[in-house]
Amino acid sequence: MSTVDFESYFKHQRERIEEEAKLIKDFSVFSFHYVPDEPVLRPEATLLIDELANFNLSGIPTHLAIVGSRGSGKTLTVKYLERVVQRESDLEILYANCRHHDTSFKIFAHLLGIHARGASMSEVFERFCARCRRKTVVVLDEVDLMSPKDRRREILYLLSRAAQPFMVMMLSNSPQVLKELDAATRSSLQPVPVHFKNYNADQIRDILRDRAQRGLHRWEEADLSEIAALTTKFSNADARLAIKTLQYHVTGRAKDLRACFERARRDLVVDLVCDLSDSTLAILWAAATNDSDFARSIYERYCAHCRQRHEKPFSYVHFHSNLSYLQSAGLVALVSTKQGRTYANRVLLTFDRNMAREIAGLRFEA
Ligand SMILES: Nc1ncnc2c1ncn2[C@@H]1O[C@H](COP(=O)(O)OP(=O)(O)O)[C@@H](O)[C@H]1O
Ligand SMILES: [Mg+2]
Structure with missing residues (x-):
């Protein structure tokens, strides 16, 4: 970056931060470690x-x-x-x-x-x-x-x-x-x-309003309601997602609320996948790259991956409990389908499978 570029970049950033400061009283309300003095207490x-x-x-x-x-x-x-x-x-x-x-x-x-x-x-x-x-x-x-x-x-x-x-x-x-x-x-x-239980839209809105009251100079109630509606409709009502969407919205990260929501969702998925243990990531990778979405077939692929790396694979039961974990994290949905007289589990990814592929590639090839 040349000196001139640097100066104009610096000026631009300063203006942006000044603009944000007009809206934001306290940035810490967007930290996931922030514990409000009086949180919205669930029953x-x-x-x-x-x-x-x-x-x-x-x-x-x-x-x-x-x-x-x-x-x-x-x-x-x-x-x-x-x-x-x-x-x-x-x-x-x-x-x-x-x-x-x-x-x-x-x-x-x-x-x-x-x-x-x-x-x-x-x-x-x-x-x-x-x-x-x-x-x-x-x-x-x-x-x-x-x-x-x-x-x-x-x-x-x-x-x-x-x-x-x-x-x-x-x-x-x-x-x-x-x-x-x-x-x-x-x-x-x-x-x-x-x-x-998963939060409902009213609870998510209350959590957002509390953050807004403590952290923002001004906000629109309608925006809080819309974020709460998106969060409960398109996720397991993850309060993190709602808070991040509000943060992106007030800092103008994307063109509209919906785009802020999508971006927050993508960023949280990346964090989540990066945080998985090697074994759970291997299972997600197998689900993301397998031709069939039946759990049994994904298990075969996962076992082959372990053998290639000279590691002992989980038993099917333990593999399945990892799938349940991935489901509770909102990364996959497990669906039971009738096959002849019995039921078989199918594993559906809730996000772009290329992302799982890329992150696993970085981890396992390193
Ligand atoms: N009832 C609540 N009141 C205020 N903030 C909340 C409430 N529930 C969740 N949050 C916020 O949402 C985020 C996720 O909550 P967290 O307790 O970490 O979820 P979990 O441990 O169930 O995954 C945190 O930033 C937390 O402060
Ligand atoms: Mg937790």
């Missing part, structure tokens, strides 16, 4: 509050499995409750995201703030118990993303059997995780499922 949240209050009083835990599609406010709700609980009770809340700490051992090490190389699981758990002097709530976010290496999710068993008071709150996009628990863990944990 299911009161059940969580009741259980936390019970545990606070009695020390007897009810373990919860909070399940809902991506963007249904699971993480936000527990983050907000964490704040309230720390103010109003004697409970301690510990949070771990299983996407980043994907085995029981790594989760304990993370919660203890240590590198526990060389230690055994029972040593780490003992240290963890010694560290938790109060009634402790352990939040395991995205518990469905724990590594297949820790298929039994030992942490759940250990916490449910401990002599001291622990309460587990596990969050998952997919209900599959409950089916995968082994019998021993299930019987001592007895998790109560709490289903976060």
